[in-house]
Amino acid sequence: MSRFLQQLINGLSIGSVYALMAVGYSLVYSIMNFSNFAHGGVIMLGAYFGYYYLTKLGLPFFVAFIASALTTGILAVVIERGAYKPLRERKAPFLYFIISAMGASIFLENIVIATIGPTFKSYPEILSRTPIQLGSVTLGRIDLTMFIISAICLALLVFFIDFTKMGKAIQATSYSVKASALMGINTDLVIIVVFALGGFFAGIAGVLFGMKYTVYPQIGIITNKSFIAAVFGGLGSLPGAVVGSILLGIIETMTSGYLSSNYRDLIAFVLLIAILVFRPSGLMGKITEDKA
Amino acid sequence: MDLYYIQGILMLAGINLMSVLGLSLLTGFTGMFSFGHAGFMAIGGYTSAMMTVNYGWPFIPALLMGALTAALMSALIGKLTLNLKGDYFCIATLGFGEAIRLVLDNVQYFGGARGWPGIPNYTNFTNVLIINIIAIIILANIIRSRQGRNMIAVREEELASQIVGINVFKYKLISLMISAAYAGIAGGLMAHYMTFLQPKMFSLVKSTELTIIVIFGGLGSISGSVLGALVLTSLPEILRSFSNWRLVIYGLSVIVIMISRPEGLMGGYELTPSSMKKLFTRMRSKKGNLPKSMEGGDTL
Amino acid sequence: MYKKTLALLLVSLMILTMAFTGCSKPETETAAPAEEIIKVGWMGSLTGDQAVWGQCELDTVKMLFEEINAKGGVLGKQLEVIGYDTKGDPQEAVNVAKRLTGQDKVVAILGPNASGNAIPIAPVLEQAKVPDIATVATNPKVTVLDGKVKPYNFRVCFIDPYQGAVAAGYAIEVLGFKKAAILYDVADDYSQGLTQFFEEFFVSKGGTIVAKEAFKFGDVDFRPQLSKIKDAAPEVLFLPIFFKEAALIANQARELGITVPLMGGDGLPSEQLFTMAKDAVQGTYIVNHVDYDDPEVQDLKNRYKTKYNKELELNGYLVHDAVVVFVDALERAGVADSVKITEALETTNVKGVTGQITISKDTHNPEGKDAAIVKIEGDRYVFQQKYSAK
Numbered sequence: 011m012s013r014f015l016q017q018l019i020n021g022l023s024i025g026s027v028y029a030l031m032a033v034g035y036s037l038v039y040s041i042m043n044f045s046n047f048a049h050g051g052v053i054m055l056g057a058y059f060g061y062y063y064l065t066k067l068g069l070p071f072f073v074a075f076i077a078s079a080l081t082t083g084i085l086a087v088v089i090e091r092g093a094y095k096p097l098r099e100r101k102a103p104f105l106y107f108i109i110s111a112m113g114a115s116i117f118l119e120n121i122v123i124a125t126i127g128p129t130f131k132s133y134p135e136i137l138s139r140t141p142i143q144l145g146s147v148t149l150g151r152i153d154l155t156m157f158i159i160s161a162i163c164l165a166l167l168v169f170f171i172d173f174t175k176m177g178k179a180i181q182a183t184s185y186s187v188k189a190s191a192l193m194g195i196n197t198d199l200v201i202i203v204v205f206a207l208g209g210f211f212a213g214i215a216g217v218l219f220g221m222k223y224t225v226y227p228q229i230g231i232i233t234n235k236s237f238i239a240a241v242f243g244g245l246g247s248l249p250g251a252v253v254g255s256i257l258l259g260i261i262e263t264m265t266s267g268y269l270s271s272n273y274r275d276l277i278a279f280v281l282l283i284a285i286l287v288f289r290p291s292g293l294m295g296k297i298t299e300d301k302a
Numbered sequence: 303m304d305l306y307y308i309q310g311i312l313m314l315a316g317i318n319l320m321s322v323l324g325l326s327l328l329t330g331f332t333g334m335f336s337f338g339h340a341g342f343m344a345i346g347g348y349t350s351a352m353m354t355v356n357y358g359w360p361f362i363p364a365l366l367m368g369a370l371t372a373a374l375m376s377a378l379i380g381k382l383t384l385n386l387k388g389d390y391f392c393i394a395t396l397g398f399g400e401a402i403r404l405v406l407d408n409v410q411y412f413g414g415a416r417g418w419p420g421i422p423n424y425t426n427f428t429n430v431l432i433i434n435i436i437a438i439i440i441l442a443n444i445i446r447s448r449q450g451r452n453m454i455a456v457r458e459e460e461l462a463s464q465i466v467g468i469n470v471f472k473y474k475l476i477s478l479m480i481s482a483a484y485a486g487i488a489g490g491l492m493a494h495y496m497t498f499l500q501p502k503m504f505s506l507v508k509s510t511e512l513t514i515i516v517i518f519g520g521l522g523s524i525s526g527s528v529l530g531a532l533v534l535t536s537l538p539e540i541l542r543s544f545s546n547w548r549l550v551i552y553g554l555s556v557i558v559i560m561i562s563r564p565e566g567l568m569g570g571y572e573l574t575p576s577s578m579k580k581l582f583t584r585m586r587s588k589k590g591n592l593p594k595s596m597e598g599g600d601t602l
Numbered sequence: 603m604y605k606k607t608l609a610l611l612l613v614s615l616m617i618l619t620m621a622f623t624g625c626s627k628p629e630t631e632t633a634a635p636a637e638e639i640i641k642v643g644w645m646g647s648l649t650g651d652q653a654v655w656g657q658c659e660l661d662t663v664k665m666l667f668e669e670i671n672a673k674g675g676v677l678g679k680q681l682e683v684i685g686y687d688t689k690g691d692p693q694e695a696v697n698v699a700k701r702l703t704g705q706d707k708v709v710a711i712l713g714p715n716a717s718g719n720a721i722p723i724a725p726v727l728e729q730a731k732v733p734d735i736a737t738v739a740t741n742p743k744v745t746v747l748d749g750k751v752k753p754y755n756f757r758v759c760f761i762d763p764y765q766g767a768v769a770a771g772y773a774i775e776v777l778g779f780k781k782a783a784i785l786y787d788v789a790d791d792y793s794q795g796l797t798q799f800f801e802e803f804f805v806s807k808g809g810t811i812v813a814k815e816a817f818k819f820g821d822v823d824f825r826p827q828l829s830k831i832k833d834a835a836p837e838v839l840f841l842p843i844f845f846k847e848a849a850l851i852a853n854q855a856r857e858l859g860i861t862v863p864l865m866g867g868d869g870l871p872s873e874q875l876f877t878m879a880k881d882a883v884q885g886t887y888i889v890n891h892v893d894y895d896d897p898e899v900q901d902l903k904n905r906y907k908t909k910y911n912k913e914l915e916l917n918g919y920l921v922h923d924a925v926v927v928f929v930d931a932l933e934r935a936g937v938a939d940s941v942k943i944t945e946a947l948e949t950t951n952v953k954g955v956t957g958q959i960t961i962s963k964d965t966h967n968p969e970g971k972d973a974a975i976v977k978i979e980g981d982r983y984v985f986q987q988k989y990s991a992k
Contacts, residue, residue, distance in 0.1 A: 096561035113556030120549035128653030231820035266826035304704035416791040498722035
C-alpha cells in the first residue's frame with residue numbers, strides 16, 4: 011500500500027510538471043488553433059533566465075522568478091510578431107504556423123547551444139533536498155512548492171479569464187475570431203495578451219523545472235510530453251490540460267512501477283489512442299463542428 | 303567539389319525524396335499532417351534489412367516487402383486515428399513514431415538501441431534514381447486519376463466531399479497507405495545505403511524534417527517536393543562549415559521561408575512545359591491566382 | 603506577383619550566398635602554404651544532446667595542434683584540424699566522412715565519439731583508404747564485425763564487454779556486493795551495451811540482479827523506477843549512463859531513502875556531477891579511463907583550463923590520446939599518406955594519458971589497458987586501484 015501511495019505521489023509530481031507546461035500551450039491553442047511547438051523553447055529560455063537572474067544578478071528567488079516569467083512573456087510576444095503575425099495577415103493555413111513554430115524551436119535550442127553552450131547549469135539550492143517523511147512515504151519539498159505555485163497560478167489565470175474584461179475578450183476570441191473582431195474586440199491585442207500569458211507561464215514552468223531538475227538546451231523534449239498531455243485532456247481546454255497532464259503523469263508512473271519501464275511510452279501511447287478513439291476531442295476538448 | 307561526396311548527398315536527397323513524395327500525397331494532396339513518417343521508414347528499413355540479411359532475398363523484393371509491411375501497419379493505425387481532426391491526428395502520429403522507435407530500442411533481435419551493422423550495401427546512385435523516377439510517375443498518375451481527384455476534394459472541403467458522396471475515410475486511408483509504402487521503400491533504401499540501422503535514425507526530428515521539406519517545396523506540388531528534397535538535404539551540408547551555428551541558421555531560414563513565401567517554392571504549381579507557358583502569361587497579366595487551399599479557412 | 607517574385611529571388615539569393623560561403627575554403631589557422639600543411643579530420647557532435655563532449659574534443663584537438671605547431675609541427679609540417687558536426691546522427695556521420703575524405707582530403711580522422719556514428723562510416727573509410735581513430739566508441743562492432751577486423755577503424759578506448767566485466771568484477775570481488783540493481787537508458791546504445799555485459803558477468807560470478815529498470819532519453823524524473831528498485835533492496839545501484847541523468851538519479855534516489863552506493867562506467871566522470879549532486883554521489887565507484895591524480899593528466903587538465911576557462915571532460919583525455927597515437931603513426935610513417943599511416947597505426951605502442959596504448963593488429967583495439975577505479979570523496983575522484991577483469 012505504501013508503495014502504491016509513493017507511486018501516486020511520484021505520478022502527481024511528474025504530472026504537475028507536465029501541467030505547468032501544458033497550460034501555456036493550451037492557452038495559445040484555444041485562440042490560435044495551432045500547436046505552438048516553440049513553447050518548449052520558451053520554457054527552456056525561462057529556465058536559463060531564472061538561472062542567470064539568480065546567479066549573475068543575485069536577485070532574491072521570488073524577484074528572479076517573476077522577472078524571468080516577465081522576460082519570457084515578452085519573448086513569446088516577440089516570437090509571435092516575428093514568426094506568426096506575417097502568417098496571420100496572409101491567412102495561412104495552420105500547417106504553416108506549425109512549421110514556423112518548429113523553425114523557431116530549432117532556432118531557440120541551437121542559439122543557446124551556440125552562445126551559452128551545451129553544458130547544463132544547475133540552480134543554487136533554494137529549497138532543501140531533504141524530503142518530508144509521511145510514514146513510509148516521502149514527499150519532496152520542491153514538489154510540494156511546485157504543486158502550490160502551480161495551483162495559485164492556475165487560480166489566478168482562471169480568475170483573469172472569467173472575471174476581467176480582457177479575459178472575456180479572450181473567451182470571445184477563442185469562440186470565433188471573426189465574430190469577435192466584428193463585435194469591436196481588438197483581436198490583435200487579444201492575441202498579444204494570450205502569447206504574453208503563455209510566455210509568462212512558460213517562464214514559471216521553466217524556472218520551476220530548472221529548480222527541480224536542471225537547465226539544459228534540450229528541455230524541449232519533455233514538452234512533447236505536455237503536448238500529448240494536452241491532447242489527452244482536450245486541446246484548447248485549460249482544465250483539460252491540467253487533468254490530462256496529471257493523468258499522463260500517473261499513468262506513466264504506474265506503468266513503470268507495476269508493468270514495465272521499458273515499454274512505458276508504448277503503453278501510454280496505446281492509452282492515448284484508446285481515449286481518442288472513444289473521445290475524438292480528448293477528455294474535455296471543445297467539440298468542433300464542421301462549418302459547411 | 304568531390305564527386306563521391308556530391309553523389310552521397312544526392313543519394314541521401316533521393317532517399318529523403320521517396321518519403322517526401324509519400325508525405326506529399328498525404329499532406330499536400332489529402333490535407334493531413336503526419337509526425338510519424340520516420341516510424342514508417344523504420345518499419346520499411348528493418349523489414350527489408352531482415353529480408354536481405356536473414357532470408358537472403360534480393361534487393362527489390364525486400365524493398366517491396368518493406369513497403370508492404372509499412373502500408374499494413376499504417377492501415378492499422380489509420381483505422382483508429384483517421385477520424386481525428388487536425389492536431390489530434392498530428393499528435394497521434396507523433397506518438398506512433400515514438401512508439402515504433404521504443405519497440406525497436408527494446409527488440410534485441412534487431413540489435414536494440416545499439417543498432418544493426420553489416421547490412422549489405424545494395425543502394426547505389428543508379429537504383430535510387432530509377433526508383434525515384436518510377437515513384438514520381440506512379441504518384442503523378444495517382445493524382446490525375448479519379449482517386450487522386452477525390453483526395454484533393456477531401457483536402458479542399460471535407461464536409462462538401464462527404465455530401466457529394468465521396469467516402470472521405472476511404473480516401474484518407476488509401477492516401478495514408480500509399481504514403482506509408484513510399485516511406486517504407488525510403489527506409490529500405492536508407493538501410494542498404496548506410497549498411498547500418500539504429501532506432502535513433504528515425505526520431506521525431508526526422509519526421510519533422512520530412513514535413514518541413516514538403517511544405518518548403520509547396521503543398522500539392524510534386525516538382526516542389528523534388529526541389530525541396532534537393533535543396534533542404536544539401537542546405538545542412540552547405541552550412542556544415544558554420545559548425546554549431548548551423549542549426550541556428552537552419553531554424554531561422556525555415557521561419558524566413560514560411561513568412562516570405564508561405565505557399566512554398568512551387569505553391570501548388572508543377573514544372574511542366576505547359577505550366578511554364580501559363581506562368582509567363584500570368585506574369586504578363588500581373589495577377590496571381592492561388593489554389594483554394596492556400597488561402598486558408600476561416601481559422602483566422 | 604512582383605512581390606512574390608521578389609521574395610523568391612531573395613530566398614534563392616540567401617541560399618546561394620550560403621552555398622558560396624560554404625564552398626569557399628575553410629579558413630586555415632596557419633598562414634603556411636598548402637604543401638606545408640597536414641590536414642586531419644575530426645567529427646563529433648557540436649549540436650544535439652552529446653554536444654558537451656563534442657565541443658570539448660574539438661577544443662582539445664585545436665589546443666594540442668597549436669602546441670605541436672608551435673614546436674615546429676610534425677615532419678616539418680603544420681597540422682590543421684577540420685572539424686564537422688554530426689549532431690550525433692549516423693546519417694550525418696556518413697556525410698561528414700565523405701566530405702572529409704572526398705573533399706577536404708584529410709590523412710586521418712579523429713573521433714567520432716559515438717559507436718552508432720563510428721560503425722556506419724566504415725565503408726566510406728574503406729573506399730577512401732583513410733584511417734579513423736575513435737575516441738569513446740566502446741561498442742565491439744566498431745572495429746570488428748563478424749570476426750573480421752575493419753581495416754581502417756581504430757580506437758583508443760576499451761570496449762563495452764571489458765568495461766562491463768571490470769565493473770561487475772570489482773563490485774562482486776573487491777567490494778563484495780551480491781545483489782545489484784541496474785537503471786539504464788533503453789534508447790541509448792552505450793547504455794544497453796554496458797548493461798548487457800555487466801549483467802552477464804555479474805551473474806556468472808554468482809551475483810543476482812534484483813532489479814533492472816529502464817528510462818528513455820529525455821526523462822528527468824526517475825522516481826517511479828527508483829521506488830521499485832528501493833523495494834528490491836539492492837546492495838549497489840549500477841548506472842551505465844551519462845552524468846546528467848546520473849546526477850538527477852542520485853538526488854532522487856537519496857530523496858526516496860535509497861542509501862546504497864552507486865556505481866557507473868565512463869559516462870559518469872565530470873565536474874558537472876558535483877555542481878548538480880555533490881552530496882548524493884558521495885562514495886560512488888566509477889570505472890574510468892584515467893587516474894586523475896597522475897601528473898600528466900593534471901598537466902593536460904590545467905593547460906585546457908588555462909586556455910578555455912572550462913573543465914576538461916573525459917573525452918578530452920581520450921581525444922588527446924587519439925592525437926598522440928596519430929602523431930606517433932605519422933612520424934613512423936614518415937610521410938603524410940593515409941595508407942602508410944594506417945599501416946603504422948597497426949603497430950602502435952605509445953604512452954598516452956590514459957595508459958600505455960598498444961594497438962592489436964587483429965582487433966584494432968588498445969590491448970591490455972587497465973581500467974582505473976575511482977571513488978568520489980568530497981569533490982574529488984579518488985584513485986582506488988588499477989583493475990582488470992579476469
